[in-house]
Amino acid sequence: MRFPGPPGCIASITVSLTSLNDTMAFWRGVLRPLGFGRIGEWSGCVLWAGEQAQLLLQEADEPSKRLIIMLRAKTRQVVDAIHATAVREGWPVVETPAPKFIAPGYYSCVLAVPGEPSIRITIACAWDGLPERADAALVRIPGADPDVVLGGYLFRPEMQRGGAVIVLHGYASNAAETAGTGRLLAAAGWTALCLSQRGWIGSTGREDQGLRQPDDVLCAAEWLQRETGNARVGVLGFSQGGQVALLAAARDRPFAFIVAYFPCTDLRTWPQQAKANGIEYYLEDFVAPEDIARCSPVSSAARIGAPTLLIHGEEDCIVPIKQSEAMVAANPAIQLFRVPGGEHGLREHHGVVWPTVLAFIDRELEATR
Structure with missing residues (x-):
């Protein structure tokens, strides 16, 4: 049997x-x-193997302590079936099957090994790709590199007004999380493409903190124009999606507008400004020093000619509002809508923010007719 797993995975x-x-x-x-x-x-050992991992069980005087192993199931039905077997056989059930906010489509149960209560086995399933939706078409779009294919949802309005919006999610998210925004844009008369960025559910490639993701947006804009006939395309992004939208706007392709919710604009100053833990380690491990400036919209802010609106909460501890203020300082034509008391995500402020965003989009798409 082939040694399991792609490079970098936990093989055994x-x-x-x-x-x-x-x-x-x-x-x-x-x-x-x-x-x-x-x-x-062999004596005192049994080796189990699957397609992507091996599990070696060995007898020892001292068993493993506080060990949690997560094993991937293909469907919820498999999770339920294993749980049912555990109940029937009397094996310890720590957690019954239920969804959790851990990963897209995540659903799991947790069992303890009989006689070894500190060894726990999580049986979990999660989405491998974007699920089908009744209100949008599931699409696949070539990205900027040969190995990158972008998945997403295309929302078509009942009454087409002749403009389109690309919607980009933030870090660790996907197009399914922005579908609500796509639905609202379609209700307002605009075609909306909610895109999964490279490296996230529905798309191939590796997440790169804005290095090549902006070029994927350019590819998506060209595809959207060909697919729908809309020459006027704007971009709306959340968090890292806002960062990528700003970087795309500094490329050569003209966009009708840019809306960036709480974007990171300067990777160099971000770790010192934020109160969230781990940002400096993430950048150290995943962004090469020579790419810091290229991935920071503030470095190319002067090249952005599209009407641009930044939305930022004044109490954002993850991406502080200083990041948007730096963007305005670098390009005074960029507008900043400050949200008093707003934290990262601005979920509780949607009713205040969305009318302003929609009015901006309406104005800029209508202006480019």
């Missing part, structure tokens, strides 16, 4: 148990429905 896990024999039925009942099978057995 070793679990120490007091007794292999006493837990054999448990492992068989959990692992077989997930596609694992035994490929090796």
Whole structure:
């Protein structure tokens, strides 16, 4: 059998148990429905293998402590079936099957290994791609690189006004999370393309913090123009999506407008300004030093000619409003709508913010007729 997993994945896990024999039925009942099978057995050890991982079980005087292993199921039905087996066999159930806000479409149950309560097994499923929607077409669009295909939802209005909007999600999100915005734009008469950025659910490639993602937006704009006949295309982005929208606006292609909600505009100053933990480590590990300026919209702000509106909460601790203020300082033509008391996400302020955003979009798309 081929050694499992692509480079960088956790290919194998070793679990120490007091007794292999006493837990054999448990492992068989959990692992077989997930596609694992035994490929090796010798004194005190059993090796199970699936398509993407190996699990080595070994007897030891000291069992593994506080160990949590998550195993991927293909469907919710598999999660439910394994849980039902655990209930029938009397195996310890720590958490019954339920959705959780961990990953898109996430659904799991948690079991404890019989006789080894500190070893827990999570059986989970999550989306592999964007789910179908009744109110939008699921689309696939070539990205800026040969290995990148962008997934998304295309919302078509009942009464077409002759303009289109690309909607970009923030970090760790996807097009399904922005579908509500696409629906609102379509209700206002505008075609909306809610796009999953490269590296996130529905799209291929690797997330790159704004390095090549803006070029994907240019590809999406060209596709949208060909597909719908709309020559006037604007971009609306949230958080990292706002950052990418601003970077795309500084490229050569003209956009009708840019709306950027709470965008990061200067990666160099962001870690010192934010109160959130881990930002400096993320940038250190995923953004090369020579790419910091290229991924920072403030570096190319003067090149943005499209009408641009920034939306930012004054109490944003993740991406402080100083990031948007720096963008305005670099290009005074950019407008900033400040939201008193607003935090990152501005979910509680949608009723205040959206009329301003929609009026801006209406004005700029109508102006380019």
